[in-house]
Amino acid sequence: MDLPHLRNFRQRAVMSQEQLAARSGVARDTISKLETGQRRAYPTTIRKLATGLEVEPQLLMGGVEYLDETPMVEAPDTPERESKGGKIGF
Numbered sequence: 001m002d003l004p005h006l007r008n009f010r011q012r013a014v015m016s017q018e019q020l021a022a023r024s025g026v027a028r029d030t031i032s033k034l035e036t037g038q039r040r041a042y043p044t045t046i047r048k049l050a051t052g053l054e055v056e057p058q059l060l061m062g063g064v065e066y067l068d069e070t071p072m073v074e075a076p077d078t079p080e081r082e083s084k085g086g087k088i089g090f
Contacts, residue, residue: 001046003060007035009053024052 010020010031017035021028026048033039034049041049043057050057 001041001043001061002037003034003041003046003049004062006031006049006060009055009060010035013053015053020049020052024048026052 010017013020015023017028017031020026020031024031026045030039030045031049034041034045046057046060050060053060
């Protein structure tokens with residue numbers, strides 16, 4: 001699996017490859033090869049790197065980062081909502 005955002009997340013964490021290697025248990029040489037696209041990552045490697053960076057594994061693979069992690073609360077039913085068949089939106 002490709003890790004298009006590995007270098008970006010590592011740099012945002014202000015971490016060198018050596019520091020990430022120490023925190024994740026993944027060899028520095030492997031991190032270098034993953035960042036340059038010379039090697040593909042195994043799922044276990046992705047999980048280790050994500051743990052070392054304190055991010056979700058999906059983010060390293062190009063997933064979306066949500067800055068506001070508070071759950072959305074659905075608005076209570078109102079007469080207007082019920083009259084539209086319970087649908088909200090366009």
